[in-house]
Amino acid sequence: xxxxxxxxxxxxxxxxxxxxxxxxxxxxxxxxxxxxxxxxxxxxxxxxxxxxxxxxxxxxxxxxxxxxxxxxxxxxxxxxxxxxxxxxxxxxxxxxxxxxxxxxxxxxxxxx
Amino acid sequence: xxxxxxxxxxxxxxxxxxxxxxxxxxxxxxxxxxxxxxxxxxxxxxxxxxxxxxxxxxxxxxxxxxxxxxxxxxxxxxxxxxxxxxxxxxxxxxxxxxxxxxxxxxx
Numbered sequence: 133x134x135x136x137x138x139x140x141x142x143x144x145x146x147x148x149x150x151x152x153x154x155x156x157x158x159x160x161x162x163x164x165x166x167x168x169x170x171x172x173x174x175x176x177x178x179x180x181x182x183x184x185x186x187x188x189x190x191x192x193x194x195x196x197x198x199x200x201x202x203x204x205x206x207x208x209x210x211x212x213x214x215x216x217x218x219x220x221x222x223x224x225x226x227x228x229x230x231x232x233x234x235x236x237x238x239x240x241x242x243x244x
Numbered sequence: 245x246x247x248x249x250x251x252x253x254x255x256x257x258x259x260x261x262x263x264x265x266x267x268x269x270x271x272x273x274x275x276x277x278x279x280x281x282x283x284x285x286x287x288x289x290x291x292x293x294x295x296x297x298x299x300x301x302x303x304x305x306x307x308x309x310x311x312x313x314x315x316x317x318x319x320x321x322x323x324x325x326x327x328x329x330x331x332x333x334x335x336x337x338x339x340x341x342x343x344x345x346x347x348x349x350x351x
Contacts, residue, residue, distance in 0.1 A: 165338060172253075174330060174343035175288075190338070222288065230276050230334045235288040 135159050136236040138223050144242045151210040153239050155223030157203075163226045164206040165233060166190075166198065168219040175222065181206055182229065213243045246271050246335045250342035257321045258350050265316040265345050267305075267331030276334040277314040279305055280341075283327045291316075291329070301325070321349045 135158030145151050155164060165180040167190075177190030179198040187198050195217060197209045210217055220240050224233040247270040257263055269275060279291040292300045294307040294314060305316045314331060326349045331342040 163338075167341075172343060174250075175341040177338055177340075180338050191340075224288075229338065232278065232290050232293060233339055234290075235280075237287045 136223060136225055136234060138221075138236040138239050140239060141237065142240045144244065145213050146244050147214055148212050151213050151241065151243075153208045153221055153223075153241070155206045155208070155236055157206075157225050159225060159227075159234070160203060161225040161227045161234075162203075163229060163231075163233075164200065165224040165226075166196070166206070166208045167222045167224065168192065168217075169222060169238070170219050178208065178221075213241075215243050217241065218243045246275075246333050246337060246340045248331050248333050248340055248342035250329075250331055250345050252345045253343070254346045254348065256348045256350060259323055260320050263316075263318045263321045263325070263347065263349075265329050265331075265347065267314045267316065267342060269312050269314060269331075269333045271312075271333060271335045273335055277305075277307055278332045278334070278339070279303070279314075279316050280330045280332060281327050282330070282344075288330065321347075323349050323351055325349050 137156045139154045166178040167175040176192045181187045181200040199207045223236040226233045249268045277294045280288045281291045282288045303318045330344045332339045
């Protein structure tokens with residue numbers, strides 16, 4: 133597995149609370165991505181980053197923000213969690229935009 | 245716009261039978277196409293991409309630009325092939341995934 137870790141791996145939170153998920157890589161890849169995985173929807177891109185402080189929105193970005201202050205870290209924040217954000221969140225990395233993406237182990241988030 | 249369609253949510257086959265997981269795409273340019281696999285409660289991992297034209301774990305996939313398809317095939321299914329399979333396309337934006345097909349290989 134590529135050097136990608138996600139923290140926390142599991143989280144239970146309440147509606148309305150802020151939540152931050154962290155993705156950390158040791159591969160020095162330029163691109164980093166956040167996806168959510170839901171039954172019947174597959175994987176959907178939330179946000180991605182193409183360099184430090186360079187980010188862009190994906191298909192389902194509403195309610196999420198991201199930050200990347202270092203090459204190795206990409207943070208996903210749910211400003212005010214809702215039950216519809218209960219999901220499994222995957223981080224991925226790639227050296228270039230059209231290259232193979234390598235995935236982290238995922239974070240299971242339950243919003244009550 | 246980029247779009248990937250996997251028409252089957254679930255595909256069940258007997259061990260030793262041939263497998264074909266369907267993938268159709270919509271993209272006006274020249275796409276990069278991938279198949280990813282996710283075994284139970286594990287991370288997604290690349291199975292193969294079309295430009296490498298190699299066989300991984302006995303799976304192959306051919307890009308058919310005329311039919312805009314990238315079907316995944318294996319001549320003889322094994323129980324360890326049971327997993328979720330995602331077709332993905334990379335065009336002028338990051339990867340777009342299909343909704344996935346769950347393959348169940350019955351002993």
